[in-house]
Amino acid sequence: MTFYKLFHGSCLDRLKEIPARTVNAIVTDPPYNIALQPQRELHNGETIQNDALSDKEFIDFYEQVFYQYYRLLKRSGAGYLFCGWSSYPKFYDLLEKRFIIKNCIVWDKKHFGIGYNYRPQHELIIFFLQKDSTHKIKSNNLSNVLSVSDVPNELHITQKPTELLKILIRESTDIGDVVLDSFCGSGSTMEACQELGRSCYGVELELKYINTIKKRCFGKIFLDRQVKYELCVSPKVAQETK
Numbered sequence: 001m002t003f004y005k006l007f008h009g010s011c012l013d014r015l016k017e018i019p020a021r022t023v024n025a026i027v028t029d030p031p032y033n034i035a036l037q038p039q040r041e042l043h044n045g046e047t048i049q050n051d052a053l054s055d056k057e058f059i060d061f062y063e064q065v066f067y068q069y070y071r072l073l074k075r076s077g078a079g080y081l082f083c084g085w086s087s088y089p090k091f092y093d094l095l096e097k098r099f100i101i102k103n104c105i106v107w108d109k110k111h112f113g114i115g116y117n118y119r120p121q122h123e124l125i126i127f128f129l130q131k132d133s134t135h136k137i138k139s140n141n142l143s144n145v146l147s148v149s150d151v152p153n154e155l156h157i158t159q160k161p162t163e164l165l166k167i168l169i170r171e172s173t174d175i176g177d178v179v180l181d182s183f184c185g186s187g188s189t190m191e192a193c194q195e196l197g198r199s200c201y202g203v204e205l206e207l208k209y210i211n212t213i214k215k216r217c218f219g220k221i222f223l224d225r226q227v228k229y230e231l232c233v234s235p236k237v238a239q240e241t242k
Helices: 011-017 055-073 087-096 162-172 188-196 207-217 236-242
Strands: 004-007 025-026 073-085 098-108 124-130 145-147 178-181 199-204 229-231
Touching: 004 011, 004 207, 011 188, 011 199, 025 055, 025 162, 025 188, 025 207, 055 073, 055 098, 073 087, 073 098, 073 162, 087 098, 124 236, 145 178, 162 188, 178 188, 188 199, 188 207, 199 207
Parallel strands: 004 199, 004 229, 025 073, 025 178, 098 145, 178 199
Antiparallel strands: 073 124, 098 124
């Protein structure tokens, strides 16, 4: 049986509810702390919570998050954290306090985006392991530059391609393993887990995206396995997500 458990709320609170050493992989895309202002009409006026923290707020927040990663990730597990070029040094320094940084993976989107002073065509993924890790990825000839076309941001401002996430999940987990996404967004990581036969814990702060994930991922039936779905919200929110 695989399970898909979605928590509404802050990951600082919700991650504490997950039992220690039960996660095989962390695949997550936190806010890059760049105060992103979408320029496309679809998301005009939207902002991402916790995307404009002061240096102290950033350190305090992610030190707590990364402690929970340390508590949850198995010795044989692996972590993948998306970031941008400007947030990479901050994330690297904080992760290195608790983990071994094994590589910096470059996601090549195959086309450049909106911007100036050289328009961006890539994002970064920090690959990290427990300090006593026994983990090895499955491929011996996989480049640390992954060229996967970006997808339209129809469901979320910073939506990631499911096919990219599947590469990371496939390389570091087996069928039936458990993946955590503590910044679940529109549910792309959970959907990738479903397509690969992995279980998933997802945490999302914003209620509108809880509804998006529920519509996108919950209720699917798979012929090759039994599936359990669980939505963890307050009674009031439960009424709003029906």
